[in-house]
Amino acid sequence: MEREKKERILSLLVSNKPDVLARVAGTLGGRGYNIETLCVDATLDPKVSKIILTTIADQPTLTKIEKQLMKLIDVQQVTDLTKIATVMREMMLVRMKLTERNKADIALIIDTFGGRVVTLNGDHCVIEISGNRDDIEKALQSLKPLGIDDMSRTGIIALERTK
Amino acid sequence: MKIKGSQILIQALKQEGVEVIFGYPGGVVLDIYDELHKGDIRHILVRHEQGAVHAADGYARASGKVGVALVTSGPGASNTVTGIANAHLDSIPIVVFTGQVPTSLIGTDAFQEVDIIGITRPCTKHNFQVRRVEELTRTVSEAFHIARSGRPGPVLVDLPKDVMNAVAEYTLESFRDEDEPQPRPPSKKAFQVLDMISEAKKPLILSGGGIILGGASQELREMAWRTKIPVTSTLMGLGAFPGTDPLWLGMPGMHGTYYANMVISHCDLMIAIGCRFDDRVTGKIDTFAQNARIVHVDVDPSSINKNVMIDVPIVSDCKSALASFNRLLKDKNFTVTDDQRRDWLGMIDEWKRNVPLSYCHSEEVIKPQFVIETLYNLTKGEDTIITTEVGQNQMWAAQFYKYDHPNTFLSSGGLGTMGYGFPAAIGAQLAFPEKLVVDIAGDGSIQMNIQELATAVQYKIPVKIVILNNGYLGMVRQWQELFYEKRYSQTDMTYAPDFVKLADAYGLAGFRTAKPAEVEEVLRKGLSTPGPVIMDFQVDREECVYPMVKPGGPIHEMTLGGREMVN
Ligand SMILES: Cc1ncc(C[n+]2csc(CCOP(=O)(O)OP(=O)(O)O)c2C)c(N)n1
Numbered sequence: 060m061e062r063e064k065k066e067r068i069l070s071l072l073v074s075n076k077p078d079v080l081a082r083v084a085g086t087l088g089g090r091g092y093n094i095e096t097l098c099v100d101a102t103l104d105p106k107v108s109k110i111i112l113t114t115i116a117d118q119p120t121l122t123k124i125e126k127q128l129m130k131l132i133d134v135q136q137v138t139d140l141t142k143i144a145t146v147m148r149e150m151m152l153v154r155m156k157l158t159e160r161n162k163a164d165i166a167l168i169i170d171t172f173g174g175r176v177v178t179l180n181g182d183h184c185v186i187e188i189s190g191n192r193d194d195i196e197k198a199l200q201s202l203k204p205l206g207i208d209d210m211s212r213t214g215i216i217a218l219e220r221t222k
Numbered sequence: 223m224k225i226k227g228s229q230i231l232i233q234a235l236k237q238e239g240v241e242v243i244f245g246y247p248g249g250v251v252l253d254i255y256d257e258l259h260k261g262d263i264r265h266i267l268v269r270h271e272q273g274a275v276h277a278a279d280g281y282a283r284a285s286g287k288v289g290v291a292l293v294t295s296g297p298g299a300s301n302t303v304t305g306i307a308n309a310h311l312d313s314i315p316i317v318v319f320t321g322q323v324p325t326s327l328i329g330t331d332a333f334q335e336v337d338i339i340g341i342t343r344p345c346t347k348h349n350f351q352v353r354r355v356e357e358l359t360r361t362v363s364e365a366f367h368i369a370r371s372g373r374p375g376p377v378l379v380d381l382p383k384d385v386m387n388a389v390a391e392y393t394l395e396s397f398r399d400e401d402e403p404q405p406r407p408p409s410k411k412a413f414q415v416l417d418m419i420s421e422a423k424k425p426l427i428l429s430g431g432g433i434i435l436g437g438a439s440q441e442l443r444e445m446a447w448r449t450k451i452p453v454t455s456t457l458m459g460l461g462a463f464p465g466t467d468p469l470w471l472g473m474p475g476m477h478g479t480y481y482a483n484m485v486i487s488h489c490d491l492m493i494a495i496g497c498r499f500d501d502r503v504t505g506k507i508d509t510f511a512q513n514a515r516i517v518h519v520d521v522d523p524s525s526i527n528k529n530v531m532i533d534v535p536i537v538s539d540c541k542s543a544l545a546s547f548n549r550l551l552k553d554k555n556f557t558v559t560d561d562q563r564r565d566w567l568g569m570i571d572e573w574k575r576n577v578p579l580s581y582c583h584s585e586e587v588i589k590p591q592f593v594i595e596t597l598y599n600l601t602k603g604e605d606t607i608i609t610t611e612v613g614q615n616q617m618w619a620a621q622f623y624k625y626d627h628p629n630t631f632l633s634s635g636g637l638g639t640m641g642y643g644f645p646a647a648i649g650a651q652l653a654f655p656e657k658l659v660v661d662i663a664g665d666g667s668i669q670m671n672i673q674e675l676a677t678a679v680q681y682k683i684p685v686k687i688v689i690l691n692n693g694y695l696g697m698v699r700q701w702q703e704l705f706y707e708k709r710y711s712q713t714d715m716t717y718a719p720d721f722v723k724l725a726d727a728y729g730l731a732g733f734r735t736a737k738p739a740e741v742e743e744v745l746r747k748g749l750s751t752p753g754p755v756i757m758d759f760q761v762d763r764e765e766c767v768y769p770m771v772k773p774g775g776p777i778h779e780m781t782l783g784g785r786e787m788v789n
Pocket residue numbers: 611612613614615616638639640641663664665666667668690692694695696697698
């Protein structure tokens with residue numbers, strides 16, 4: 060069994076009810092497991108929500124987490140996406156102050172990471188970049204020295220490549 | 223015809239076959255109590271909401287049916303939490319109904335509002351807040367279904383006052399348990415287990431509470447008898463296998479028998495069924511059953527590989543797993559000769575002979591174990607249910623009383639809740655009015671729900687309370703004696719009520735003795751006096767429970783009464 064502690068992505072199908080997220084979070088938190096990132100949204104079926112969460116765990120621990128989650132009445136399915144071919148994305152919004160000196164560099168970074176400028180207000184712009192975790196991390200490191208005003212990042216969303 | 227939510231609730235409860243509710247009224251449940259006043263369902267008015275939940279729990283453990291409690295919002299609801307957590311850790315099917323402030327006031331810190339859904343989320347199997355009267359019938363039915371299906375457990379249903387007042391059409395809606403079949407073992411695994419049994423020289427069955435919850439005692443006996451495999455059982459599983467059978471080893475673990483712990487440490491095959499490898503059973507995990515291959519049958523996948531690594535995991539309810547093993551054993555004409563088991567059972571007999579469960583009898587002072595032994599001799603063969611409090615009394619009740627039938631030993635295993643035994647006895651007695659129900663108590667524990675004496679007197683519930691009165695919080699004192707150089711910090715309970723006078727004050731009979739020679743007489747008198755009775759036995763103050771495995775130590779290293787370590 061895999062003893063290595065690494066980031067694991069779980070995809071949960073749950074009933075779309077007010078306190079389901081609290082149950083899921085409580086099940087992990089109450090047993091000492093940390094949720095690293097979390098995304099919740101509706102699915103094609105309005106009665107069902109999808110939760111994508113990531114946690115750092117070894118394989119035996121992850122199995123325990125999966126079993127505990129499956130015990131929740133409102134959880135219909137738990138899939139370990141780490142094990143199957145999936146597309147993973149994160150998105151980041153970054154607000155920057157534009158100056159004569161950083162303009163060209165910012166444009167280059169946007170171009171490199173396939174991002175875009177969402178708004179431009181006076182000398183402030185908001186940039187949107189999406190990609191896998193690595194890309195986001197690299198883009199962020201490149202932008203930092205150019206003077207970031209503020210930023211906001213989503214957690215990971217992920218989808219199996221095939222059915 | 224449209225009827226009120228409170229009426230729908232009663233209809234739905236009747237639909238579930240509820241015969242008795244343990245409860246306590248208050249502002250937001252007045253509508254429900256007004257309905258109960260019509261007398262369709264029996265209601266037992268307890269004296270504290272914790273008592274209601276333990277009574278529902280005792281009712282469930284004794285009868286196998288779902289126990290029901292009903293309380294008001296706020297403090298009524300929060301008072302149920304210990305009872306719910308207790309049922310949760312022991313997987314007991316109960317449904318607790320709590321009143322709630324009207325939906326329009328929820329979240330406003332209204333008078334007597336607590337977020338009982340949030341509070342009990344981690345200690346219920348599931349909980350619901352009914353926000354629309356139209357959801358009521360289905361929710362009640364689902365609550366009962368969840369409580370009793372799979373691995374059973376407590377379910378809480380929160381009922382806002384306006385929902386009880388609102389009207390709706392009552393339509394029968396029920397969750398049939400058959401819709402969701404219990405998991406069964408794949409036949410491949412049953413063959414594998416059969417092979418392992420054939421190969422094993424030193425097999426052992428470790429059974430747990432799952433056997434009792436799953437109604438699988440008969441199947442367990444059949445398997446053990448056919449294969450001549452000795453049986454040990456956790457505290458929760460006592461009674462599933464007869465305590466008087468030659469294959470019986472007693473309870474293992476921290477205060478288990480010497481021979482049960484030795485068998486676990488020496489066996490080469492452990493078939494664990496319906497247990498969850500609590501640390502009180504395993505001791506140090508690395509050395510637990512270290513020579514054995516382990517088969518683990520449990521209905522809850524999350525119990526498997528949780529504490530102990532398993533060689534053959536089988537997710538199945540205990541009854542169908544055992545039935546399929548038995549079928550296979552029969553089909554294959556599996557037999558074991560006495561010869562084949564001679565070495566193993568001989569070894570076990572020697573352990574049993576060398577270190578039996580024992581204590582030093584005294585003519586001067588009552589030994590608590592002697593009270594239990596005498597109680598056993600006076601009540602064996604009768605239909606008796608024993609409940610216990612928590613501490614030394616509980617361990618002695620597990621060691622020195624022999625349970626031959628399932629659902630006859632009711633004890634707080636997982637949570638270890640002092641104050642459980644007496645209200646649980648009330649619940650058990652209501653399930654079986656004809657049986658003798660005895661609560662084996664400590665002088666500390668009995669004071670934790672002593673108020674229920676009034677309940678027992680009011681409804682003439684003839685529960686017998688046997689107090690092993692050592693004037694200490696005995697089990698804690700024992701740890702202080704053994705691990706804290708006898709510094710008895712805050713464990714002296716000498717300032718206790720005179721239990722005989724207390725019995726008198728509540729209107730029941732009370733007896734007391736401090737003399738070993740009178741133990742039998744007092745028990746005879748107490749057990750034959752109609753109605754509830756307190757028997758106060760002033761026992762040896764500093765008697766300890768042995769054998770004892772050091773917390774976290776390997777279970778084959780036990781301290782016996784003489785304090786020597788054995789291997
Ligand atoms: C509600 C609760 N509080 C505290 C404890 C810790 N505890 C475990 S055993 C025990 C002593 C019990 O004393 P008593 O009921 O007199 O029984 P004895 O051990 O003397 O038989 C205590 C305080 C507990 N189990 N439950």
